[in-house]
Amino acid sequence: MNAAFLYALVGVGLFFLGLYALIVHTHLLRKILALNVMGSGVFLVLVALAKRTGNATPDPVPHAMVITGIVVAVSATALALTLMVRVAAETGRAELPDEERE
Amino acid sequence: MGRHRWLLFLLMLALTIGLACAILSLPDHMEGLQKVVANKMEVSGVSHPVTAVLLNFRGYDTLLEMVVLLLALLGVWSLGGPRPRSEIAPGPVLDCLARLLAPVFILVSAYLLWVGAHAPGGAFQAGSVLGAAGVLLLLAGWRLRFSLAQLPLRLVLIAGSAAFVAMAALTLFGAGRLLEYPPAQAGILILILETVATVSIGVTLAALFLGAPPEQKEKQ
Amino acid sequence: MGAVFLNIPWGIVLILLPLAAAMACFLWPAVAKSVGLVTVSVVALSVVGLVWQVIESGVYRHAVGGWGAPLGIDLYADGLSLLMLAITALVGLAVSVYSTAYFEQPLSARFWPLWLFLLAALNALFLSADIFNLYVTLELMGLAAVALTALSGGRDALSGAMRYLLAALLGSLAYLFGVALLYHGFGSVDIAILAQRVEAIPVTWAALGLMSAGLVLKTALFPFHFWLPPAHASAPAPVSAALSALVVKGSFYILLRLWLKIFGPLGVDGVEGLLGLLGAAAVLWGSLQALRQTRLKLLIAYSTVAQIGYLFLAFSLAMGGGVMAWGAAAYLALSHALAKAAMFLVAGNLLRFGGHDRISDLDRVVQRLPLTMAAFALAGVSIMGLPPSGGFIGKWLLLESALVQGRWDLVAVMIFGGLLAAGYVFKVLGYAFTQAAAPHEAKAVPASMEWAALSLAATAILLGFLASLLLSLVGIGNPFGAGEVTP
Numbered sequence: 001m002n003a004a005f006l007y008a009l010v011g012v013g014l015f016f017l018g019l020y021a022l023i024v025h026t027h028l029l030r031k032i033l034a035l036n037v038m039g040s041g042v043f044l045v046l047v048a049l050a051k052r053t054g055n056a057t058p059d060p061v062p063h064a065m066v067i068t069g070i071v072v073a074v075s076a077t078a079l080a081l082t083l084m085v086r087v088a089a090e091t092g093r094a095e096l097p098d099e100e101r102e
Numbered sequence: 103m104g105r106h107r108w109l110l111f112l113l114m115l116a117l118t119i120g121l122a123c124a125i126l127s128l129p130d131h132m133e134g135l136q137k138v139v140a141n142k143m144e145v146s147g148v149s150h151p152v153t154a155v156l157l158n159f160r161g162y163d164t165l166l167e168m169v170v171l172l173l174a175l176l177g178v179w180s181l182g183g184p185r186p187r188s189e190i191a192p193g194p195v196l197d198c199l200a201r202l203l204a205p206v207f208i209l210v211s212a213y214l215l216w217v218g219a220h221a222p223g224g225a226f227q228a229g230s231v232l233g234a235a236g237v238l239l240l241l242a243g244w245r246l247r248f249s250l251a252q253l254p255l256r257l258v259l260i261a262g263s264a265a266f267v268a269m270a271a272l273t274l275f276g277a278g279r280l281l282e283y284p285p286a287q288a289g290i291l292i293l294i295l296e297t298v299a300t301v302s303i304g305v306t307l308a309a310l311f312l313g314a315p316p317e318q319k320e321k322q
Numbered sequence: 323m324g325a326v327f328l329n330i331p332w333g334i335v336l337i338l339l340p341l342a343a344a345m346a347c348f349l350w351p352a353v354a355k356s357v358g359l360v361t362v363s364v365v366a367l368s369v370v371g372l373v374w375q376v377i378e379s380g381v382y383r384h385a386v387g388g389w390g391a392p393l394g395i396d397l398y399a400d401g402l403s404l405l406m407l408a409i410t411a412l413v414g415l416a417v418s419v420y421s422t423a424y425f426e427q428p429l430s431a432r433f434w435p436l437w438l439f440l441l442a443a444l445n446a447l448f449l450s451a452d453i454f455n456l457y458v459t460l461e462l463m464g465l466a467a468v469a470l471t472a473l474s475g476g477r478d479a480l481s482g483a484m485r486y487l488l489a490a491l492l493g494s495l496a497y498l499f500g501v502a503l504l505y506h507g508f509g510s511v512d513i514a515i516l517a518q519r520v521e522a523i524p525v526t527w528a529a530l531g532l533m534s535a536g537l538v539l540k541t542a543l544f545p546f547h548f549w550l551p552p553a554h555a556s557a558p559a560p561v562s563a564a565l566s567a568l569v570v571k572g573s574f575y576i577l578l579r580l581w582l583k584i585f586g587p588l589g590v591d592g593v594e595g596l597l598g599l600l601g602a603a604a605v606l607w608g609s610l611q612a613l614r615q616t617r618l619k620l621l622i623a624y625s626t627v628a629q630i631g632y633l634f635l636a637f638s639l640a641m642g643g644g645v646m647a648w649g650a651a652a653y654l655a656l657s658h659a660l661a662k663a664a665m666f667l668v669a670g671n672l673l674r675f676g677g678h679d680r681i682s683d684l685d686r687v688v689q690r691l692p693l694t695m696a697a698f699a700l701a702g703v704s705i706m707g708l709p710p711s712g713g714f715i716g717k718w719l720l721l722e723s724a725l726v727q728g729r730w731d732l733v734a735v736m737i738f739g740g741l742l743a744a745g746y747v748f749k750v751l752g753y754a755f756t757q758a759a760a761p762h763e764a765k766a767v768p769a770s771m772e773w774a775a776l777s778l779a780a781t782a783i784l785l786g787f788l789a790s791l792l793l794s795l796v797g798i799g800n801p802f803g804a805g806e807v808t809p
Contacts, residue, residue, distance in 0.1 A: 002130060012121045015499060016114040022492065024107060028484065035491050042499045045125070049506040052132050059134035060151035062505065064160060065454055067152070067226055068167045069498065072461045075174030076491055078310040079465055082178045083472060083484045085313075090477040097481055124503070124524035134509050138393050162386045162395045166446065166458045169341060170465060173439050176348065177469030180432035253349065260345045267341050270334075280334055280397075282388040 007048035014041030028084040028094045032077060039073045147288025149220040156224065157292045161281045165266040168299060172263050175306050179315040192242045200242035207235035215300050219289070225262075225296040229303025236308025251316035259309065262302025265295055332371035333382055333399055336407065336445040339364060344438035351431035355422045358434045362418040365441065366411040373404050373795070381799035383451070391452070391512030398451035398513075400799025405652055405792075406448040406575055409659045412781065413567045414441050416774045420667055421560045423768040424674075429473060429558075436473075440466035440564065447572050453501050454511045456576055457494065460540070464490040467569045471557040482552035489539055489549040493573070496536030500529040504584075517583040530585050534593065537580075540573035543597070543634055544604035547627045551611075554623040559670020562619065566626045566666060567659035574633060574655070582802060586641060598638025602735040604631025609742030613749065618672060618679040621746055622665045625705060628739060629658045632720065635732055639723045640802070646726070648802040649793050650719035653785070656792070657712025660782035661704035667775035668698045671767045681750055685758035688751075693772040695754050700779035702747035707740050712785030 018038030022031050043066045050062040088094040139151050139159070146154035156164055192200070211231040218224030246255060269291065274280050283291050343361035347354040376382055382399040390396065399407075418437070425433050443463035450456050468490065472483035505511050507525040520526055542550040550570075554562045608628030615621040632654050640647035671694045672687060673679050688695045704713035717736065724732040785792070 005126060005128075008125050009122050012118055012125065015495075016118045016121075019492075020110060020114045022488070023110060031488055035488070035495065038492075038495050042495060042502055045499065046502045046505075049125070049128065049502075050134065052128075052130060052506075053134070053136050054131050056133065056136055057140075057151065059136040060139050060155050061135045061160070062502070063152045064155040064163075065502075065505075067156060068163050068454075068458060071167050071226060072170050072458065074307075075171050075310075076461065076465060076487070079174045079177045079468065080484075080487055080491070082181050082313055083468075083480065083487060086181050086472075087480045087484050090480055096485055121528050124528040127524050128506060132506070132509065134505070135392060142389070142393065159387060159389050159393050160395055163455055163458055166455070166462055169439065169442070170458065170462050172345075173436070173462060173465050173469070176432075176435055176439070177465060177472075180436065180469055181472055182475070256349050260348060263341070264345055267338055267345070270338055271342075274331060274334055274338075277388075279388045280331075280384065280386045 002052075004048045004051040007051075008045050011041045011044030011048060014038065014044065017041075026095050028087065028096065029081075032080045032084065035080075036073065036077060039069065043069055145285040145288070147283060147285070147290075147292050148218075150218065150222065150224075152222065153218050153224045153292075156226075157295065158283065158288065161266075162270075165263070165270060165281075168263040168266055168302070171303065171306050172260060175259065175309055178310060178313055182314070196242050200238050200244070204235050204239055207231055207238070211235070211300065211304065215296055218296065219293070225299040226303060228296075228300040230307065232300060232304025233307025233311075236304055237311045240308060240312055246316065248317065255305070255309075255316065258302060258305050260302070262299040262306075265298040265302075269295060327371065328375055328378060330371065331384070332368045332375060333384065333397055333449050335368045336365060336372070337442055337449065339368070340438045340442035340445065344435045344442065347431075347434040347438060351427075351434075354431060354434035358418055358438060359422060361438060362411075362415050362441070365445070366415050369404075369407050369411040372399060372407065376400070376404060376798055377795075392510035392515050395455050396451040396512060396514075397449045399449055400801045401796040402575070402578070402652070402799075402801040403448045404798070405656060405796050406571065407445060409571065409656055410441065410444045410448070410568055413564065413659055413663045413778070416663065416667070416778045417560045417564050420563075420670070420771050420774040423770045424558070424560055424670060433470070433473060433558075436466050436469050437564075440470065440569075444568055444572060448575060451513050452511050453504065453513060453516070453580075457498050457501055460494055460497065460573065460576070463569060463572055464494065464540075467561075467565055470561040471553050471565070473561065474556070474558050476556065478552065478556035482549075482556040485549045486553040489546075493536040493540035496532045496539070497576075500531075500533030500536070503529040503532070513579060513583050517587070520584050520588065522588050526585075526588065530590070530593070533580060534577065534585075534597075537573045537577040538597075538600075541570050541577065541633075542627060542630055543600050544607055544627065544631065545600070547604065547608070547630075550627060551620055551623040554626060554666075555617065555619040559619075559666055559673065562623070562669070563663035563666035566623070567663040570626070570630060571655055571659060574630075578637070578651075581637075581641065594638045594641040597634050598642075598732065601631040601634030601638060602732060604628060604634065605735055605739040606631075606742075609739050609746065612746045613742060615746075616681055618669045618681050618684075618750065619666070621681065621750070622662065622669060625665075625743070625746065626658075626662055628743070629654070629662065629705065632717070632736075632739070633658075635736070636716075636720055636723075639720070639727060639729065639732070642727060644723035644727055645802060646719055647723040649796065650716050650723060652796045653712055653719060653789070653792070654716035657704050657716055657782050657785050660778050660785070661701040661711075661713060664697050664701040664775050664778035664782065665705075667771065667778065668694050668701070671771055671775060674767050674771070675764055677765070681753050683758045684750070684753045684756075685764075686754075686756065688754045690764060691767060691772070693776050694767065695751070697772070697775040697779040698754075699751060700776075700783050702751070704779070704782040704785075706743045706747055710786035711783045713782065714786055715789045 018034045021034035046062040050059040211228040214223040215228035384397040386395045447459040468487045508519040539546040612624035636651035704711040707713045707717035
């Protein structure tokens with residue numbers, strides 16, 4: 001176990017912290033933020049474990065994957081935020097109607 | 103409700119611990135694809151491994167990712183954007199700041215684009231900085247002229263993805279394989295792609311921030 | 323001439339052409355309809371070309387960039403991919419023809435780029451052999467689907483789309499986490515290489531759990547189906563058709579590939595049993611809920627929930643050792659796609675006709691829209707699993723596998739599910755013959771919309787006669803590893 005694993009564990013923690021928040025909170029902005037936190041957790045796991053190459057440079061493939069992932073996350077967040085604003089405009093509240101779960 | 107939250111919390115805790123154990127069981131040392139990438143760096147056209155992976159070895163992912171960004175903008179535009187708010191004139195501080203900083207942002211963006219060939223940097227990083235410049239200008243009240251906001255804006259928005267698709271088609275019918283760059287020209291081709299992509303990404307991000315699609319008819 | 327035809331890279335045309343066409347539609351909305359129709363027709367031809375190519379030269383593998391896995395990304399087409407591509411092309415063609423009449427400006431200008439991007443995403447998904455690339459295609463598909471769902475703009479559509487987006491993103495993130503674990507465990511994201519390197523270590527179990535959970539959420543298997551009925555019911559009719567027929571099959575396809583190549587050979591028993599149980603619950607719950615609905619689109623959406631249950635029953639039986647069940651899964655997926663898309667197009671016709679989709683208020687539509695109701699009846703035959711139809715062949719193969727393995731509980735579920743399906747199909751048909759309490763003003767329904775629905779439904783029936791041909795096609799490249807039985 002070296003320092004890389006510590007960051008990876010933080011990533012796991014972020015993922016489940018975000019998942020808890022996603023399920024528990026009803027306000028849409030909090031749900032979107034929770035998804036972003038979960039995404040950051042996964043990216044952290046990807047990048048942290050890429051440092052296990054010893055003295056050589058880190059593995060570049062996970063780094064490229066995270067760059068791609070960040071762009072995808074930004075795109076999805078933008079769409080989600082706009083949808084949220086429209087839902088709030090139509091229903092008066094930034095929450096999903098008839099909330100059962102997630 | 104409180105009881106359900108505790109149960110959920112325990113479930114999350116259990117899953118976290120389980121996954122943590124799984125990750126800790128991984129070997130301390132694993133080189134992954136680092137050596138494979140390092141061996142192919144001479145023919146990749148750039149000297150930074152992440153840029154090489156992003157723009158050459160796994161360039162197909164980058165093509166699709168550019169399309170995802172464009173698609174998000176299409177989705178946002180088709181939703182019609184937020185209700186128009188009354189435009190407040192920017193205060194003197196914001197106005198001055200925007201005028202001073204915007205050129206700096208553009209220079210930094212150009213530098214990041216250039217340096218991406220041999221150090222951390224590249225199209226996405228440069229595009230983000232350019233997008234930030236766009237956001238700053240939008241906050242300061244700047245808007246595109248109507249005539250520029252129709253077809254020219256749309257051309258710039260699709261330019262990045264279109265360049266990738268065009269490159270894909272060219273390499274397909276030229277070399278016979280999708281996105282296979284001839285090693286001698288790989289560097290310059292990647293630079294062209296990255297430049298177009300940077301501008302496109304920057305404009306798309308700024309448009310995403312603004313949210314509302316440009317007016318179809320000229321308003322007085 | 324034949325040699326030239328064979329050498330064109332049809333698989334890549336399938337991906338690049340819709341991308342280029344979508345961008346063209348975005349630039350010039352005025353030509354969007356024509357560009358869209360031409361593109362979808364060429365896509366359908368390309369699928370035929372690819373099928374011919376694979377039959378002649380065997381499984382198609384293309385190393386993008388010339389690098390080859392594990393450094394680069396590989397495109398791969400075997401019998402299963404061809405089946406999914408064919409479904410996409412057929413439904414895509416019908417939905418496109420339908421949409422030229424259904425959408426007017428300004429919705430039409432927004433619809434075509436999003437729709438063509440969705441087609442590109444689907445084709446890219448079915449051709450990819452790289453699990454990270456599959457993540458990007460999944461997100462592309464999901465965002466396009468959400469944007470299309472919200473297109474009608476009403477309150478139901480917007481909240482349905484929001485719920486859909488949140489569920490889709492959650493599923494994708496869980497899947498990506500699994501990808502990260504598999505890469506760091508075994509050093510590659512290529513499916514073929516992972517299949518060779520994978521071992522039964524804790525990281526694999528974690529990845530299996532995460533990826534299966536994420537994909538099951540995206541495929542709307544009970545109890546994760548909560549997002550599907552609001553989204554599919556409130557989207558515009560052609561979008562609902564595409565969502566139920568194609569988009570949910572995308573994540574199911576990925577789940578199938580992962581289990582067939584990577585996780586299946588490890589010999590996990592519990593998860594298949596669990597998926598089978600959830601599938602059975604989906605069949606019963608979805609069919610019961612469908613019977614209770616008063617609005618046609620919600621009824622059809624819950625029917626999708628039930629039919630997805632059948633897919634997972636097939637999955638569970640097949641992983642348990644019944645190779646025949648894979649044929650059932652393929653046939654069920656194909657006929658459900660055609661029949662369900664036809665049903666949603668019918669609902670769109672009825673909406674255009676009467677301005678509403680309340681089942682009890684269908685005012686003698688059998689006489690006034692005979693083509694449309696014929697389409698619904700034929701599609702219903704396939705959904706119920708009556709001969710001769712694709713649905714019948716699928717259910718027959720499924721019943722046989724269940725009987726061979728002695729799973730009498732699943733046989734009972736299937737029979738009961740078939741009865742319930744008959745219940746909700748005949749409910750609609752019954753009201754279609756009766757007069758409504760207050761007669762409605764009727765608007766004309768364009769012929770292209772009626773014929774699109776009818777041709778899809780007729781193809782679903784036609785599938786009942788093509789069983790041996792299709793099953794041999796699906797077997798190309800041995801995607802199901804026939805002959806391997808999990809220990």
